[in-house]
Amino acid sequence: METIRVKYFSDDSPRLCYVEGKSDWIDLSAAEDVTLSAGEFRLIPLGIAVALPEGYEAHIVPRSSTFKNYGILQANSMGVVDWSYRGSGDEWRMPVYATRNTSIPKGSRICQFRIMAHQPRLVFETCTSLEESDRGGFGSTGK
Ligand SMILES: O=c1ccn([C@H]2C[C@H](O)[C@@H](COP(=O)(O)OP(=O)(O)OP(=O)(O)O)O2)c(=O)[nH]1
Numbered sequence: 001m002e003t004i005r006v007k008y009f010s011d012d013s014p015r016l017c018y019v020e021g022k023s024d025w026i027d028l029s030a031a032e033d034v035t036l037s038a039g040e041f042r043l044i045p046l047g048i049a050v051a052l053p054e055g056y057e058a059h060i061v062p063r064s065s066t067f068k069n070y071g072i073l074q075a076n077s078m079g080v081v082d083w084s085y086r087g088s089g090d091e092w093r094m095p096v097y098a099t100r101n102t103s104i105p106k107g108s109r110i111c112q113f114r115i116m117a118h119q120p121r122l123v124f125e126t127c128t129s130l131e132e133s134d135r136g137g138f139g140s141t142g143k
Pocket residue numbers: 060076078079080081082083084085091092093094095
């Protein structure tokens with residue numbers, strides 16, 4: 001079990017909660033009321049700063065119901081929170097694009113995260129060809 005230090009930016013911010021049994025992704029909430037017009041972009045504050053465990057980063061994605069409920073898309077598709085983003089002022093945010101006029105009340109659970117172990121250190125070596133035969137892609141195996 002990992003214990004993670006979390007700074008909440010407000011006393012009434014919903015507390016992070018690991019829910020046993022359903023999903024190990026942890027919900028995140030809008031830290032303020034947000035009103036957006038169709039086509040507008042906003043970085044929605046999530047009200048927390050987190051000291052991730054050594055060797056981990058966090059990935060943030062929308063909740064499945066977020067688009068249906070609020071008409072927003074996560075503008076960066078998936079948020080990557082680096083281990084080094086761990087200062088008291090390093091508030092997590094969700095960049096969103098509104099597809100319609102929408103209101104997101106403070107405290108609404110709009111996205112979710114999990115922590116992921118860092119990949120191994122990688123070294124890239126330049127070569128002129130690779131040994132394996134081509135697999136093909138972009139629909140080459142059928143529809
Ligand atoms: O959805 C996201 C994505 C990132 N971050 C925070 C954590 C991350 O560690 C930091 C910087 O992200 P990234 O390195 O992807 O941003 P950048 O566009 O490369 O800017 P920077 O110059 O800050 O690295 O922003 C979020 O709060 N939410």
